[in-house]
Amino acid sequence: MENENQxxxxxxxxxxxxxxxxxxxxxxxxxxxKHIDHKFYSLYSILESYEANWQNYYKKxxxxxxxxxxxxxxxxxxxxxxxxGKGKLTDPGRNRELTEMQxxxxxxxWDMYYQKYFDEExxxxxxxxxxxxxxSDHREAYKRILFDTVRDSYDEKExxxxxxxxxxxxxxxDKLGWVDKQSTQNEELLFEIRPAIxxxxxxxxxxxxxxxxxxxQFKNGVL
Amino acid sequence: xxxxxxLYLKYDLLLPSKFxxxxxxxxxxxxxxxxxxxxxxxxxxxxxxxxxISIQFEQDSVRQWGNIKDNLFHYFFRNHPDEPxxxxxxxxxxxxxxxxxxxxxxxYKNHPLKKSFEDSFIIxxxxxxxxxxxxxxxxxxxxxxxxxxxxxxxxxxxxxxxDSYKELNDILQKDEQDATILVxxxxxxFRKFGVKAEDITNAILSKDKFLDNLQSVIDVFYQKMDKSSxxxxxxxxxxxxxxxxxxxxxxxxxxxxxxxxxxxxIIRRQINHASEKLSELQEQFxxxxxxxxxxxKFFKLALENTKYTESGVIFENGFxxxxxxxxxxxxxxxxxxxxxxxxxxxxxxxxxxxNYAFNERLKIVKEIDNQERINNWVAKAKDMLQxxxxxxxxxxxxxxxxxxxxxxIAYQVASQIVSYASEDKEVVIDIKQExxxxxxxxxxxxxxxxxx
Numbered sequence: 001m002e003n004e005n006q007x008x009x010x011x012x013x014x015x016x017x018x019x020x021x022x023x024x025x026x027x028x029x030x031x032x033x034k035h036i037d038h039k040f041y042s043l044y045s046i047l048e049s050y051e052a053n054w055q056n057y058y059k060k061x062x063x064x065x066x067x068x069x070x071x072x073x074x075x076x077x078x079x080x081x082x083x084x085g086k087g088k089l090t091d092p093g094r095n096r097e098l099t100e101m102q103x104x105x106x107x108x109x110w111d112m113y114y115q116k117y118f119d120e121e122x123x124x125x126x127x128x129x130x131x132x133x134x135x136s137d138h139r140e141a142y143k144r145i146l147f148d149t150v151r152d153s154y155d156e157k158e159x160x161x162x163x164x165x166x167x168x169x170x171x172x173x174d175k176l177g178w179v180d181k182q183s184t185q186n187e188e189l190l191f192e193i194r195p196a197i198x199x200x201x202x203x204x205x206x207x208x209x210x211x212x213x214x215x216x217q218f219k220n221g222v223l
Numbered sequence: 224x225x226x227x228x229x230l231y232l233k234y235d236l237l238l239p240s241k242f243x244x245x246x247x248x249x250x251x252x253x254x255x256x257x258x259x260x261x262x263x264x265x266x267x268x269x270x271x272x273x274x275x276i277s278i279q280f281e282q283d284s285v286r287q288w289g290n291i292k293d294n295l296f297h298y299f300f301r302n303h304p305d306e307p308x309x310x311x312x313x314x315x316x317x318x319x320x321x322x323x324x325x326x327x328x329x330x331y332k333n334h335p336l337k338k339s340f341e342d343s344f345i346i347x348x349x350x351x352x353x354x355x356x357x358x359x360x361x362x363x364x365x366x367x368x369x370x371x372x373x374x375x376x377x378x379x380x381x382x383x384x385x386d387s388y389k390e391l392n393d394i395l396q397k398d399e400q401d402a403t404i405l406v407x408x409x410x411x412x413f414r415k416f417g418v419k420a421e422d423i424t425n426a427i428l429s430k431d432k433f434l435d436n437l438q439s440v441i442d443v444f445y446q447k448m449d450k451s452s453x454x455x456x457x458x459x460x461x462x463x464x465x466x467x468x469x470x471x472x473x474x475x476x477x478x479x480x481x482x483x484x485x486x487x488x489i490i491r492r493q494i495n496h497a498s499e500k501l502s503e504l505q506e507q508f509x510x511x512x513x514x515x516x517x518x519x520k521f522f523k524l525a526l527e528n529t530k531y532t533e534s535g536v537i538f539e540n541g542f543x544x545x546x547x548x549x550x551x552x553x554x555x556x557x558x559x560x561x562x563x564x565x566x567x568x569x570x571x572x573x574x575x576x577x578n579y580a581f582n583e584r585l586k587i588v589k590e591i592d593n594q595e596r597i598n599n600w601v602a603k604a605k606d607m608l609q610x611x612x613x614x615x616x617x618x619x620x621x622x623x624x625x626x627x628x629x630x631x632i633a634y635q636v637a638s639q640i641v642s643y644a645s646e647d648k649e650v651v652i653d654i655k656q657e658x659x660x661x662x663x664x665x666x667x668x669x670x671x672x673x674x675x
Contacts, residue, residue: 032548096546107518110522111519115395118500141526145530204543207543211517
């Protein structure tokens with residue numbers, strides 16, 4: 001394990017056997033937005049062993065911040081922008097905003113994560129999501145934004161349209177490492193919510209810390 | 224093995240639905256237990272119960288005994304042998320109800336797992352006087368019941384814990400602001416975990432102790448076998464047999480306990496996980512619940528400003544969106560496609576390499592020539608043996624090597640002559656261990672004479 005305080009200037013760690021073997025996987029996954037936790041044990045442990053080297057690498061060559069973070073007691077690594085800008089990923093094709101759908105479903109899953117807080121693995125079936133939409137406190141809003149009409153029940157076709165929206169978003173979350181998708185494209189949705197889903201609250205840290213102010217400004221149309 | 228298809232076929236007879244006798248059986252069993260009706264009951268009592276059921280469960284009409292009677296007589300009801308106008312519940316009927324009661328009531332709930340272990344798996348060193356006693360006590364067939372108790376107990380433990388997690392998760396969902404009240408509620412549920420975890424640890428200890436003791440018993444059989452070399456044969460065979468039977472008993476129980484260990488580990492892991500989460504929660508309860516509350520409000524605000532669209536949703540009023548690192552690494556390449564274009568085959572005539580052919584031919588000629596010369600020499604050598612009655616191999620080889628200028632011919636002639644000599648009984652080979660080197664040749668051999 002490297003001393004974290006030590007200033008690292010070179011890239012010699014890339015010559016280590018284990019790094020050479022997994023470099024491409026780690027680099028491609030991190031740049032595509034992946035949150036790497038111990039579920040990807042071999043990759044995670046290489047990041048951990050050369051943490052300071054990797055951080056230097058991304059700082060110098062990509063102007064990105066490799067963050068070792070802890071979400072709900074689970075360590076994980078991901079790349080983030082520095083406050084000063086998007087570094088070498090400034091080009092519009094190299095970064096993207098979470099879509100509205102992703103933001104809403106992300107917040108929904110974050111809420112569901114806490115509904116299963118004491119379960120070791122937060123396994124979600126499509127039925128759990130249906131229940132959220134039909135029974136939870138937010139049911140009115142869910143129905144309005146997912147079906148465009150608020151009713152007690154919806155037909156199969158309507159559900160299938162909603163499921164395909166979820167499917168698309170869950171696939172993108174799977175790539176981010178926020179969930180671990182178990183079902184294949186033609187099966188009913190089944191996945192595990194990973195602790196990295198908390199990244200969402202980190203993205204909205206400013207708004208959450210000063211929520212009252214944010215909400216006031218928002219309502220007054222200042223934003 | 225029974226065909227399962229029969230279960231599908233007779234399902235309604237084995238487990239009649241609520242109003243086709245299911246509720247009736249439960250009610251009769253309940254009333255017998257409470258002493259409200261006799262073990263042997265009458266049609267009048269049955270009709271009253273059916274009427275009660277229809278009232279209690281708000282049925283439009285009362286189910287008629289006559290309509291359900293035939294089906295129930297397959298497995299659930301019998302006539303009293305002496306008073307055929309009276310009925311009684313079969314043992315199967317009682318067992319079905321007991322099974323349901325047990326599943327819900329969980330008889331193991333207040334019964335420590337450790338006790339289940341100790342009641343079923345205890346071994347006193349002196350009591351196992353022979354292998355028969357051991358098998359009767361712990362043999363595969365005889366220990367079935369005890370195993371089942373442990374398995375049922377573990378299953379009920381899982382059920383109970385699952386309920387507790389649900390309770391914990393539900394408490395967490397409450398919009399209760401007062402952290403102390405929440406913590407108190409958590410602690411109440413959680414106390415169960417602590418007790419169960421301790422019980423499991425004790426049970427494992429007593430299990431390990433049992434296996435140790437069992438091993439000692441098996442060791443005794445081993446020692447007996449080991450010392451039996453002075454005994455007669457039947458005694459030895461018996462002792463070996465005893466030990467092997469003992470080993471089988473041990474292996475069977477060891478397997479069983481391994482599967483118990485696996486289950487217990489899963490239960491323990493869940494308990495540990497829940498306990499970690501709870502202590503985390505308690506440490507930072509106020510900050511976390513404040514944070515959670517903020518997120519809930521935030522989520523609500525986001526939902527309020529979201530609108531349906533065909534392809535997904537959109538935020539209104541400029542609700543902020545957040546950027547993520549996203550550099551997709553992929554290489555675009557055209558898929559390989561076979562256009563099925565035929566190219567004609569061009570046959571290229573390769574010119575014969577005459578030099579090569581000449582050299583190869585030369586090699587073959589030389590080989591044949593060699594063969595001929597060897598044959599000639601072998602014939603000559605045989606003649607010499609006939610006339611002189613003696614051949615000295617090194618001299619023969621020296622002559623050949625000299626004339627042919629090729630030691631390999633000399634060598635092959637010598638080996639053929641030696642093998643000829645060893646086949647013919649009239650010819651004797653006399654080898655002296657005296658090493659002779661041929662002049663100007665890199666070869667040495669023992670002094671060898673062949674005599675006739």
